[in-house]
Amino acid sequence: MRAAWLGLLKHSLNRVTVPLARSGHGPFALVRHVGRRSGRCYETPLLLARYGDDFVAELTYGPNVDWHRNVQAAGRCEVVAGGVTYEIDRIETFPTAAGLRAFGNPAAVVLRLLRRRDFRLLRVAASG
Template sequence: MWFWLLKNSLNRVVVRLARRGRGPFALVRHVGRTSGASYETPLLLARIDGDFVAELTYGPRVAWHRNVVAAAGRCQVVAGGRIYEIDRVEVLPAGDGLRAFGNPAAVVLRLLRRRDFRLLVVARSGP
């Protein structure tokens, strides 16, 4: 019931705001690993050295993460009204992930014992 309510109310508003570059949310655009359908998942992402950091609140088995891993780490991030091509996803040590989010978010993440972070690496153009 709770997930249905989020998906059909709050997520719709958050997706619209993130597409316009408003608010703290970003979108991860990914393709379903079995369906081939396109999806947009709203997330709070931090920045580190030009890349993005995601905290996996529900663990590595969440659909968006499994879809991106199945696509060899390829997806798009829409943040601040810009589209970023992601070409790989790496496990990020918890300390690095917490530092990327900074305070007060890191304090909350520590209290919630969140330790599962991923680095979404932005594709760099060659010379």
């Protein structure tokens, strides 16, 4: 059931949100990652929060989704947010309270009501 739901999202909602995220308009960012088995490049639209120079992701569908597993395996990815591309050189587990603060209200209120507790910090690589 869960795999069917994720497939439906991938083939319907993502067709709308990927171009929106690429354009730099709207709330979505793109995570560009390489498949851990296929070697193929993928773009996954996500709602990310800024945390200083870095980004916070809430793992709505848990840590076993492909984008997260691919980034963990590669140790890197790119984030396109607001039309700007950021190199991410590591991903870390992030405390729930800090993740909720990063998203701010009203998003944090919704995340609390949905009992979301699984956050990741995507570290932007130092330039130069």
